[in-house]
Every structure is written in C-alpha cells, then in structure tokens.
Amino acid sequence: MAGPRGTDGSLLASLPWTLAALVVSLVPHVPFLPVWITGAFLGCAAWRYLIEKRRRLLPSNGIRAGLALVCFLGVLFTYSSISGVGPGSALLAVMAALKLLETRKRRDQFVLLFLSIFLLMSSLLREQYLWSVPYMAAGVLVVMTAWLRMSAGEEQTARRSFATAGRLLMYAVPLAIAMWVFFPRLSAPFWAVPIDTSRAASGLGDSMSPGDISSLSLSGEVAFRVSFDGPVPAPGDRYWRGLVLTNFNGRTWSGPEPNISRTARGEIRPRGEAVRYEITLEPTHRQWVFALDMPTEWSLPRTFMGRQHQLARTTPIEQRVAYEVTSYTAYRTGVDLSPMYRSWYSRLPDGGNPESRELALSMRAAAGSDRAFVEAVIEMFNRDDFYYTLEPPPLGSDPVDRFLFDTRRGFCEHYASAFSVLMRAAGIPTRIVLGYQGGEINPLGGHLIVRQSDAHAWTEVWLDGTGWHRVDPTAAVAPERIESGAGDAAFEGIGETWGFTAPSRWAHQATMAWDALNAGWNGWILGYGPDTQNSFMQWLGMSDPTWRKMMLTLIVLVVGLVMLIGVVMTYRYRPPKKDEAALLYGKFVGKTGLEPRIGETAHAFGLRVCSTGAVPGTTVDAVTDAYLEARYGTGGDAARIRLRQAVAAMR
Amino acid sequence: MQRPTLETVPAGRAAQREILVRARRSLAAIILGKDEQISLALACLLARGHLLIEDLPGLGKTMLAQSLAQVLGLSFSRVQFTSDLLPADIVGVSVFRADSGEFEFRPGPVFAQLVLADEVNRATPKAQSALLEAMEEHQVSVDGSTRALPTPFFVVATQNPGDQIGTFPLPESQLDRFLMRIAIGYPDAASERELIAGEDRRSMIRDIEPVAGPETLVALQHSARAVPVSDALVSYVQALVRHTRESADVEIGLSPRGAQAIVAAARAYAFVEDHSGVYPDDVQAVFAAVSGHRLKPAGSTRFRSPAELCRHVLDSVAIP
Numbered sequence: 001m002a003g004p005r006g007t008d009g010s011l012l013a014s015l016p017w018t019l020a021a022l023v024v025s026l027v028p029h030v031p032f033l034p035v036w037i038t039g040a041f042l043g044c045a046a047w048r049y050l051i052e053k054r055r056r057l058l059p060s061n062g063i064r065a066g067l068a069l070v071c072f073l074g075v076l077f078t079y080s081s082i083s084g085v086g087p088g089s090a091l092l093a094v095m096a097a098l099k100l101l102e103t104r105k106r107r108d109q110f111v112l113l114f115l116s117i118f119l120l121m122s123s124l125l126r127e128q129y130l131w132s133v134p135y136m137a138a139g140v141l142v143v144m145t146a147w148l149r150m151s152a153g154e155e156q157t158a159r160r161s162f163a164t165a166g167r168l169l170m171y172a173v174p175l176a177i178a179m180w181v182f183f184p185r186l187s188a189p190f191w192a193v194p195i196d197t198s199r200a201a202s203g204l205g206d207s208m209s210p211g212d213i214s215s216l217s218l219s220g221e222v223a224f225r226v227s228f229d230g231p232v233p234a235p236g237d238r239y240w241r242g243l244v245l246t247n248f249n250g251r252t253w254s255g256p257e258p259n260i261s262r263t264a265r266g267e268i269r270p271r272g273e274a275v276r277y278e279i280t281l282e283p284t285h286r287q288w289v290f291a292l293d294m295p296t297e298w299s300l301p302r303t304f305m306g307r308q309h310q311l312a313r314t315t316p317i318e319q320r321v322a323y324e325v326t327s328y329t330a331y332r333t334g335v336d337l338s339p340m341y342r343s344w345y346s347r348l349p350d351g352g353n354p355e356s357r358e359l360a361l362s363m364r365a366a367a368g369s370d371r372a373f374v375e376a377v378i379e380m381f382n383r384d385d386f387y388y389t390l391e392p393p394p395l396g397s398d399p400v401d402r403f404l405f406d407t408r409r410g411f412c413e414h415y416a417s418a419f420s421v422l423m424r425a426a427g428i429p430t431r432i433v434l435g436y437q438g439g440e441i442n443p444l445g446g447h448l449i450v451r452q453s454d455a456h457a458w459t460e461v462w463l464d465g466t467g468w469h470r471v472d473p474t475a476a477v478a479p480e481r482i483e484s485g486a487g488d489a490a491f492e493g494i495g496e497t498w499g500f501t502a503p504s505r506w507a508h509q510a511t512m513a514w515d516a517l518n519a520g521w522n523g524w525i526l527g528y529g530p531d532t533q534n535s536f537m538q539w540l541g542m543s544d545p546t547w548r549k550m551m552l553t554l555i556v557l558v559v560g561l562v563m564l565i566g567v568v569m570t571y572r573y574r575p576p577k578k579d580e581a582a583l584l585y586g587k588f589v590g591k592t593g594l595e596p597r598i599g600e601t602a603h604a605f606g607l608r609v610c611s612t613g614a615v616p617g618t619t620v621d622a623v624t625d626a627y628l629e630a631r632y633g634t635g636g637d638a639a640r641i642r643l644r645q646a647v648a649a650m651r
Numbered sequence: 652m653q654r655p656t657l658e659t660v661p662a663g664r665a666a667q668r669e670i671l672v673r674a675r676r677s678l679a680a681i682i683l684g685k686d687e688q689i690s691l692a693l694a695c696l697l698a699r700g701h702l703l704i705e706d707l708p709g710l711g712k713t714m715l716a717q718s719l720a721q722v723l724g725l726s727f728s729r730v731q732f733t734s735d736l737l738p739a740d741i742v743g744v745s746v747f748r749a750d751s752g753e754f755e756f757r758p759g760p761v762f763a764q765l766v767l768a769d770e771v772n773r774a775t776p777k778a779q780s781a782l783l784e785a786m787e788e789h790q791v792s793v794d795g796s797t798r799a800l801p802t803p804f805f806v807v808a809t810q811n812p813g814d815q816i817g818t819f820p821l822p823e824s825q826l827d828r829f830l831m832r833i834a835i836g837y838p839d840a841a842s843e844r845e846l847i848a849g850e851d852r853r854s855m856i857r858d859i860e861p862v863a864g865p866e867t868l869v870a871l872q873h874s875a876r877a878v879p880v881s882d883a884l885v886s887y888v889q890a891l892v893r894h895t896r897e898s899a900d901v902e903i904g905l906s907p908r909g910a911q912a913i914v915a916a917a918r919a920y921a922f923v924e925d926h927s928g929v930y931p932d933d934v935q936a937v938f939a940a941v942s943g944h945r946l947k948p949a950g951s952t953r954f955r956s957p958a959e960l961c962r963h964v965l966d967s968v969a970i971p
Contacts (some may be wrong), residue, residue: 049967582971599966601932633883635928 003371005058006049008046011106015052017146017158018044018109018116022141025116028123028132034078037090039644040071044097059101068098085125088406092119109150116143130521141165171565177559183556184547204434204455206286207225207254208245208413210392210399218231220511222282223436223455224290225519226448229276235438239293239458239470240450242435244308246345248424250352251399253417253432258312260304263484266293269310269335270274270328280522288314293470299324302529308431309333334618335467336428345429345462360425370428370463374471375420381415381476384408388478415473416457418440429462435469443518451630581630581640588623588647591615602628615650622646654705667871668925675923681855682715682830684842687865690923691833691940692698692719692807696868698919700912701786701806703771703944708811710835713767716807720765723868724861726801728763731784734817738781742791756793761785764823771808774820782806783825785827789928803868811849814938829873830912831940834958836909875922880914887931887970888913893936895925900960903947916941931970938965 022045042605061069069092074081079087087336113365120139124132144165145158151162224240243620245253275292283408289303289311300323302314337345348357363380367373385408392410395402400421403414410418416432423430437456440446459474526534537545542553589596590606591613596605606624610617629635635642653689661667665817671693679691692715695702710969720727729740743759760766761782768782771879778856785791786806790799808829810821838846846852863871888910896904905913914929920928938959946957954960 168864299970582883597966598969601930601935601970603930628926628930628932632884632930634879636926 007055011052013137014106014109014149015049017149018112019049019148021113021116021143024142029093032086033090037094037155038095041097044100048100058104064101089098091124099485101505104411106150113143113147129525130518141169145170148243173559174561178557182550182557183247184550185533204242208434210395210414216295221452223450223452224279224281226269227278232344232441232448233275233329238438240290240436241293243288244310244432245432248348250349259306261307264305264307264309267333268331271332272298272328272330275327275329278322278324280320281317284317287316289313291325294331295325295327297326310405310430320522332467334462337462344428346427346430349426353398355401356421357425358405360422364426368475371424374461377419378476381473386477396587401403412474413457413479416459418472420459423461433460440514442516444512445519447513579631581627581643584647585627591650619646619650653659667874671753671923673721677859678718681718681844681852682711684833685840686837688833691831694829694916694919694923698803698830698870698915698924699872701828703808703829703832704835705810705812705832706835711936712809712835714852716767718859720857721856724864725764727765728760729767730760730767732771734775736774738778741781742793752965761791762800764803765805768806768808770811772810772820776819779910783828786828802864820892822919826944830916831942832944858944862968875919878918878921878929881969888934890968891964894964898951900952901946902949905942905945909942909945913941
C-alpha cells in the first residue's frame with residue numbers, strides 16, 4: 001500500500017508531459033537566471049521522475065521545508081531582493097521545481113501546469129521578441145497537452161492529446177487577435193514592471209575613456225532603426241547625435257548631466273533641406289535620445305534639448321520607444337558663443353600631455369588661423385602613419401602624448417580625444433560628441449539599421465564667425481569608415497581592416513531578412529499603442545474612439561466569437577461511428593416508445609415491450625434476435641438484413 | 652458409476668447442441684426449479700472452471716454435483732472436509748506391499764473427473780491447499796512423483812455460510828481459483844411439493860442415462876471456447892470492470908483475471924444457451940456468479956450481499 005509519501009508509478013504516463021511543460025516554460029528565463037536555479041530545477045525534475053519510476057518515497061516534510069528555505073535564501077542572497085522580474089521569476093522557477101517534490105496525485109499536477117503558464121508568461125515581462133510569439137504558442141501547446149494527458153484515459157494516445165490541444169489553441173487565436181486589437185490601450189500604463197537592473201546595459205556610456213567604444217565595435221546588437229520619409233541621407237551625413245562630452249581629466253572625457261536649455265534649440269540655424277524620419281530606439285537604460293545631427297523637432301514626450309544640443313528624456317529609456325524627428329544635416333549654431341563658454345570649452349587639466357601641448361602651439365603658430373590649424377591637424381592625421389585599429393596598444397600616463405607620438409594606432413575615441421586636446425591646447429573651443437555614425441540600409445524593410453558597432457565619437461570645434469563645426473578626425477585616418485555605407489563596407493574589405501572577417505553575402509541577407517521581420521514586429525505589433533490604436537479604430541470606421549466604445553466592441557466581438565466557435569465545435573463533433581445494427585436497433589427502440597434502462601439487455605427490454613402490447617411479440621423477438629446476432633454474434637450481413645426488414649416492417 | 656466404454660465424440664454443432672439439451676433436461680428433472688443454477692454449473696464446467704456452491708445444508712448441493720457427474724458420464728468422488736482431514740486423505744498415500752516388497756500408490760479421492768469437496772471450509776488450510784493446488788495445476792505431487800489428474804477435472808466445493816465456528820474461511824486469493832460461486836436457494840412451492848411427494852432423488856440419480864462422456868465433454872469445452880466475442884461486448888465487459896474499480900461501493904474492484912473469467916464464463920454460458928455469439932445477456936447471467944466472490948465490497952456500502960452489489964453494477968453500466 002502506498003503511504004502518504006509513497007509513489008506507485010501511476011503518474012508515469014502524465015509526469016513526463018508535466019516536466020516537459022515546466023522545462024519549456026523555464027527556457028526563456030534561463031539566460032537571465034543564475035545557473036544554480038536552472039540546476040536546481042532540472043535536478044528536482046529528474047529526482048521526481050526517478051522517484052516515480054522506481055516507486056520510491058517522496059522527500060519528507062522536513063526535507064522539503066528545508067529545501068524551500070535554502071532556495072528562498074539563495075534567491076535573496078543572489079538578488080538581495082525578492083521583488084522585481086529577476087528575483088520574482090527565479091523564485092517562481094525554483095518553487096515550481098520544489099512543488100514537484102510534493103506532487104503525488106494526478107490532480108496535483110494542475111498546480112504545476114498553472115505555474116508553467118505563469119512562468120511562461122512572466123518571460124514577457126522582460127522582453128517581447130519576435131520569436132516570443134511562436135515560442136509562447138509552442139509552450140502553451142505543451143502545457144495544454146500535459147493538461148490533457150493528466151485527464152486522459154489509457155486508451156487516448158499522446159498524439160491525440162497533442163492534436164486536441166492544437167485544435168483548442170486554434171480556436172483561441174481569433175479571440176486573442178480580437179483582444180489584442182480592441183483592448184483599449186492607455187497612454188499611461190496601469191503598472192510598471194520593475195526592471196531587472198542586474199542585466200548589463202550595452203551601448204554608449206556617459207563618459208569616454210580609451211577602449212570604451214572599441215569594445216562595442218564587435219556587437220551586432222541593434223541600437224536603433226530609422227525609417228526616413230524621404231531619401232536616406234548620404235553615409236557621410238549620417239551622424240546620430242547622442243551626448244556631448246565637455247570635460248577632460250587627462251584620460252577620461254565626461255559631459256554634463258542631462259540638462260535642459262531654453263535657448264539651445266533656438267540657436268540652431270537650419271540650412272538646406274529638412275530630413276524627417278522615425279527612430280525606433282532599443283532600450284538603453286540611459287536618458288540620452290539619439291537623433292540625426294542636428295535635430296530641431298522631436299515627438300518623444302518629456303524629452304528636451306540640453307545646452308550642447310544633446311537630446312535627453314527625463315527618465316531612462318527602459319523599453320523600446322519610437323519617435324519622429326525632424327533634422328537638418330546642414331546647420332549653423334553657437335555663432336555668438338560667450339567668452340566665458342569659449343574658455344570653458346578650451347579647458348585642459350593642469351599638466352599632463354606636455355608634448356601634445358607643445359605640438360599644438362607650434363602648429364597653431366605655423367598655421368596662422370584657427371581654421372588653417374584645424375585643417376593642418378586633420379592633414380597630419382591623414383598624412384602621417386596613423387592607423388585605425390580595433391586593438392590599439394595600451395597607453396600609459398599622458399595617453400594623448402603616447403598616442404600622438406608613439407603608438408599612432410587607435411579607434412575613433414583615440415582620434416577624437418587627441419584632436420580635442422590639440423585644439424584645446426591651442427585655445428580653440430572643442431567638444432566631443434558621442435553617438436553613432438552610418439548605419440546599414442535593410443533592402444527588405446527599406447529602413448536603416450544602426451548597430452552598436454556603429455558607435456562613434458567625433459568632435460565639434462568652434463570657429464569665430466561661423467560657430468560650431470563638426471570635425472571627424474577618424475574620417476581623416478579611415479575615410480571608408482565614414483563615407484561608405486556600412487552594408488557595402490562589409491563586402492569591400494573594410495571588415496578585414498576593422499579586424500574581423502566579412503560575413504558571407506548569404507548570411508548577410510538572412511540577417512537583413514531577420515532584421516526586417518523584427519522591424520515590422522516592433523513597428524506593427526509592439527508599437528501598437530494608444531495612437532496607432534486610435535487611428536486604426538478610425539480606419540475601421542469607429543468615429544471618436546474611446547475606451548468605452550472599444551471595450552464594448554471587444555465584448556460583443558468576444559461573445560460573438562465564442563458563440564461562433566461553439567457552433568463550429570458542435571458542427572465538427574462526430575460521435576463515434578455506430579454499428580449499423582445498433583442504429584437500426586435504436587430505430588426500433590424509438591418506435592416502441594419505451595426507453596431502455598441502463599444495463600437492460602435487449603432480451604429484457606424486448607420482454608418489457610411485449611408486456612405493454614404496443615408491438616407484436618413476434619416482431620420484438622425477430623428484431624431482438626436479429627440485432628443480437630448482427631451485433632454480438634456471427635449473424636453478419638444476413639442478420640443485419642433481417643433486422644432492417646423487421647424494423648422497416650414496423651409501422 | 653457408469654462409464655461408456657466406447658464413446659463417439661460428436662463434432663457438429665447440432666449434435667453438441669442435442670447433448671446439452673438432453674443434459675439440461677435430465678438435470679432439471681432432478682434438481683427442480685433451479686434452471687439458472689443448472690445452466691451456470693454447466694457453463695462453469697464447460698469453461699473448465701471450478702465451482703463453489705455456498706448454501707445451507709439440504710438444498711441440493713451434493714445432488715447437483717452428483718447428477719452433473721452422472722449426466723456427463725464422469726467419474727465421481729466425494730471428500731467430506733473435516734478439521735482433521737489430512738492432505739494425504741485427499742491426494743492418496745503410498746503403502747508398502749509385503750508381497751511385492753514395493754510401495755504402491757493408492758490414489759486418493761482427488762483422482763476423479765468430478766470431485767465434490769463437501770464443506771471445504773471445515774478443513775485446515777493445509778488440507779484446503781492440497782485441493783486448491785490440484786485445482787490449479789491439474790496434477791498432484793506425492794512422494795516426489797508428479798501424477799496427472801484425470802481429464803476433464805472438475806471440482807465442486809461446497810461451503811456452509813451459516814456457521815462460522817470452527818471453520819477456516821477460504822482467503823480471497825484462493826476464492827479466485829473458483830470460476831464461479833453460486834447459491835442454490837430454497838425451491839419454489841411447486842418444486843418443493845414435488846420434491847416432497849415425488850420419487851427418491853438418489854435412486855433417480857442412479858438411473859440417469861449419461862448423455863456424454865469425458866471425451867465429449869472435452870470437445871464441448873473446446874467448442875465453448877470458440878464462441879465469438881464482438882468488440883461491443885468487450886467494451887461492455889471493460890465498462891463493467893471499470894465500474895467496479897471506480898465505484899465507491901467497492902473496495903477492491905475486478906482484476907484483469909476477473910475480466911477474463913467473466914468472458915470465459917459468458918462464452919460457455921452463451922454456448923449453453925445456443926447463442927451465435929456472446930450476448931450481453933450471457934455476461935449479465937454469469938456476472939454475479941463470477942465476480943461475486945472476487946469483489947470486496949466497501950465497508951460503507953449499502954448493499955448487503957455481493958449479489959446485490961453485482962446487480963447494482965449491472966444496473967449502472969450502459970450496454971454499448
């Protein structure tokens with residue numbers, strides 16, 4: 001006899017499915033969970049399976065309580081918190097695994113399947129990728145199959161349960177679509193998900209030291225995507241302005257905190273054509289907002305322009321955002337910069353990099369004017385043997401001196417930093433802009449992809465009379481970095497120059513297709529917010545859409561769909577095929593006007609029919625005998641024909 | 652004890668049918684008003700099972716067994732089980748013969764084609780198990796040598812349910828060895844009247860003309876096993892068995908062996924009834940006899956006897 005902790009192998013049929021459902025639900029969390037949680041999860045699953053298979057005892061209450069406490073403390077220790085997506089999902093996963101150890105009866109698995117669904121859905125709190133949808137669908141399919149397996153009789157095959165689960169999911173698809181389309185989107189969400197801060201943010205930081213940007217160069221991660229209203233600007237004009245660095249401490253450049261300037265926007269004097277486009281920015285976990293140099297209008301709320309014409313939002317960008325921007329690639333700004341600011345933009349730390357300062361002063365003296373000096377320095381970078389490389393040698397103290405006079409190998413941040421130091425040493429106001437440069441046009445989506453590898457640092461120098469000028473010293477060293485579209489560059493040997501091999505064209509096309517899909521997904525599915533919904537409702541013919549109207553439509557639609565699905569299911573339902581003899585006998589029963597009792601045999605029923613006198617005894621006997629022979633005996637066709645005739649002969 | 656020296660085994664269905672009709676008629680002439688029990692006993696014999704009759708003394712248990720043997724031309728022996736019965740009293744002993752100087756085996760009463768084990772629950776478990784082993788194995792081992800029992804071999808055991816003092820009730824596992832357990836019950840008034848006024852039953856039994864012999868019986872058993880079972884009927888038996896496992900009134904439901912026993916008995920019953928296949932009626936007819944002693948009613952059940960419980964099961968399961 002199985003005691004309260006004993007197992008009898010009765011779960012062997014359904015347990016593997018439940019375990020599969022749990023594992024499938026865990027998989028999207030695995031990259032974010034500490035390894036020990038995944039280990040504990042799989043360990044518990046294997047343990048439970050072996051217990052069932054070998055008919056061992058489940059662990060005692062004490063052991064289970066101990067394990068629960070250890071796991072709880074483990075989560076608390078790992079995350080130093082138990083709220084938020086990270087610790088929450090970790091706790092959910094590990095407790096689901098422990099729940100396995102007290103799952104004894106078939107119905108106990110219900111709880112596990114509920115947990116599976118919850119675990120599966122909670123992965124959406126982190127990120128909703130394109131592959132999330134097929135994965136969720138597959139996960140729910142597995143969970144539902146496990147559900148059906150739990151209640152399935154032994155005669156039902158797993159394949160059949162799987163098919164049933166699939167059919168049920170298909171019925172749910174129109175409901176899900178209707179809810180997605182019509183459920184009112186609110187501009188302010190009801191709740192916010194605490195973001196998992198343990199996840200390292202990739203992308204540009206708030207300051208620049210040597211090596212910061214080159215570390216990004218290998219990252220194929222998308223920083224943002226851009227769809228232009230008109231023609232795409234030339235590669236040389238695609239400078240995506242991010243933050244501006246103004247302070248140099250001898251090694252690191254840093255900038256002001258995101259600030260608001262009432263005058264900065266008005267200072268911009270556009271020249272030439274406006275460029276209008278929409279940017280879909282991936283989460284950066286920072287406040288900086290990227291736009292084509294130089295933005296004049298932007299649609300992102302709570303976003304302002306700082307003193308140095310950098311855009312920032314009041315809160316960090318924790319979720320993908322889309323915004324429209326108008327920019328001018330040709331502009332003039334800061335023409336009347338105050339002397340105070342001029343000296344501020346020319347500050348250098350006391351001491352350090354003496355050779356560079358000396359070089360700057362002598363070159364400035366030789367050049368005669370600021371403009372000529374700028375050109376001379378660019379010329380120097382171009383002419384002398386400076387190299388553009390991803391793996392520059394380490395620089396010790398006085399990094400600018402070491403770079404300019406010894407190593408001469410560096411990435412954009414080395415050139416921008418060295419150039420700015422030279423300029424400032426000569427008293428020219430200079431600042432460094434961090435952002436992205438270039439981007440690759442996706443021929444399938446028509447949009448521009450800007451990746452982390454496009455991260456770039458360039459400089460702006462202030463010249464008397466004309467204001468700020470963008471100067472990119474990297475362009476002097478590696479003009480192909482700036483002038484070529486990155487997409488073409490990948491096939492023209494530029495990849496090798498940068499230190500990594502160019503991908504094959506086929507792989508590139510696959511990447512492009514995947515990117516186009518993702519862009520569409522972001523734009524159409526994830527970007528379906530209050531505004532899009534509003535315009536979609538109007539397009540559908542709903543005048544002045546309010547949440548009441550949408551909710552009402554949704555309710556009507558859901559009720560209608562449920563009824564429709566009900567009708568479809570009823571129509572599709574095929575009762576198990578009945579024996580012809582049984583059908584004929586059913587007809588006979590109908591004609592007698594009596595109803596057989598449960599467990600009443602044909603003979604007994606026949607006797608009862610005869611006793612009422614409604615049907616002649618000979619007919620009853622003929623029908624009963626023919627039916628029994630046809631259905632249970634060896635009467636075969638002959639008996640069936642007799643039965644048919646006997647039933648037909650009744651009035 | 653008569654045995655036909657030369658036996659012609661009827662092969663055709665019609666001839667076998669004729670034998671069965673005559674056998675039933677002969678039995679019905681002696682055991683009055685108990686057609687159902689006669690049919691069940693015959694079916695049990697044809698299904699090559701053993702029969703347990705549980706009823707009060709004087710209701711014709713012995714008579715049924717004796718007349719069965721007589722009608723079917725089987726050798727008959729009777730063992731009265733008592734508390735001092737030894738296994739050797741059942742299977743036989745080896746005795747030393749002074750004239751030949753060798754041991755000679757004297758077969759016990761179990762070496763008969765139909766063995767009546769009267770009041771089987773009076774003997775000690777040791778003696779009971781000697782018989783039960785013989786039933787299961789169709790052979791006995793005495794002094795190290797195995798001796799086959801005659802074919803066919805059919806045990807009719809009787810039990811007296813009234814008194815429990817000084818008895819050793821058969822455990823469930825051993826009850827399982829009996830294909831059927833039936834009760835005979837009091838005869839109806841007309842039959843009883845005839846019993847009282849009529850001829851002496853014992854002399855009647857002696858005068859019964861055997862309608863078959865052992866060989867014929869084996870042929871009949873063979874035919875009984877060939878009665879077809881349709882899918883619908885298998886579903887019915889499955890539904891019945893499942894119901895006993897799921898019902899709150901039953902503590903231990905029917906085992907797969909129990910289901911097999913139902914089908915085997917129903918086949919034989921259908922053969923006795925001359926059905927072209929096994930009908931649900933046949934299953935219902937044998938159900939209580941086959942499963943009554945295999946079910947363990949739950950303590951909380953409202954049914955007072957296994958028979959009532961079986962009736963309830965039959966009334967709760969739809970016939971497919």
